Amino acid sequence: MYTTPFDYHRASSIDDALKMLADNPDAKLLAGGHSLIPTMKLRLAAPSALIDISALDELRGIRVDGDTLILGAGVTHAELVYDKTVAEYAPLLPDTARWVGDPMVRNRGTIGGVIAHADPAADYPASLLALGAQFKLKSAGGERVVGVDDYFMGMFQTALKEGEIVTEIHIPRQLGKGAYEKFRHPASHYAIVGVAVVASPEGVKIAMTGAGPKAMRLDKVEEAIGTDLSEENIQKATADVVDAGSLLGDRFASEEYRAHLAGVLTRRALMRVR
Known part of the structure; x- marks a missing residue:
């Protein structure tokens, strides 16, 4: 099946994506697209525009701050499988990421996309709950951090507000x-x-x-x-x-x-x- 017509925009930065979202509240963010595109093809979703954030370096990267592992929302499942820092600080994540989809999905799909979509059958929410993760959310009005216990609210429902983007995932070092x-x-x-x-x-x-x-x-x-x-x-x-x-x-x-x-x-x- 074909999607309904939509406009396509490639964001040059997070702030650029936020401005596009503010100008077009019906738009959807596109990262890996493995959840969004199938629903569009079935016409279960019909956004007027797609804002492509897949190439934003601001959303990539894996680093450590003290005893906290910080993942950019654009980190792919495959990166989580193979990254040595992730394996050291949160070995549950590679063990989880190996179960996600197939090689194509793991190489294109992102952890931030999973968190934003909040499919009740997704793998990461359980592991992030067990790890006590926190999510940094950014909007035109500023940033806030939401704990995993308060973030997932129901089937495809999260604490994300209109105009917000998941930018980082913070995970305390896994002790055990x-x-x-x-x-x-x-x-x-x-x-x-x-x-x-x-x-x-x-x-x-x-x-x-x-x-x-x-x-x-x-x-x-x-x-x-x-x-x-x-x-x-x-x-x-x-x-x-x-x-x-x-x-x-x-x-x-x-x-x-x-x-x-x-x-x-x-x-x-x-x-x-x-």
């Missing part, structure tokens, strides 16, 4: 092991269920994606595990991870099957970080 486990749809490679775990001396943080309108922390399992990562305790804590009635059921998987997958994948991830 991390693992991401996923049962994916065979065609789209999106998560039917995905589970991210970070284990540190203080305990574990566990988050799940694909099973509801947004990624969610598995607080009950975190409390049950505590700092005891023995196989016996993991088996006990993951026997009933989540109530099936609180999960999404669709043509890909029922609520009950997603609840079963949540237990299996949480168990696998926890066994990997022992």
Whole structure:
């Protein structure tokens, strides 16, 4: 299917993109385009203009500030897989990025695009929840930082306001092991269920994606595990991870099957970080 007619603009800077957004509120930002273009072809989205930000150096780059890893929103999935700084400061991210799409998607798609789109079956939201990430958002009026717990609000819903752009992702240094486990749809490679775990001396943080309108922390399992990562305790804590009635059921998987997958994948991830 063909898209509806639209104008195309290539931004020369973040400020240039923000000005274009202010002048045309119906416009959409284009980075990798792997979520936006298919929805436009199906006419589920019909922006009057696309603002291409894929070539902006301001949105690229990986650096460290103290104990915080800072990712530009334009960093690709492939960069996260192979970058040595990311592997040192947040090893959960490369483990997650390997699961994203296929080689073409990983080489073109960006972490900022995933965050802005907020697909409930995307991989990063679970891992960013477990890592305690923060997002820098910029508009013509200034900048603000929003924590991951407050950013993802629902299915394709975020704390982004009109005229704002995700510019950076800030991640505290990961103190301990991390693992991401996923049962994916065979065609789209999106998560039917995905589970991210970070284990540190203080305990574990566990988050799940694909099973509801947004990624969610598995607080009950975190409390049950505590700092005891023995196989016996993991088996006990993951026997009933989540109530099936609180999960999404669709043509890909029922609520009950997603609840079963949540237990299996949480168990696998926890066994990997022992």
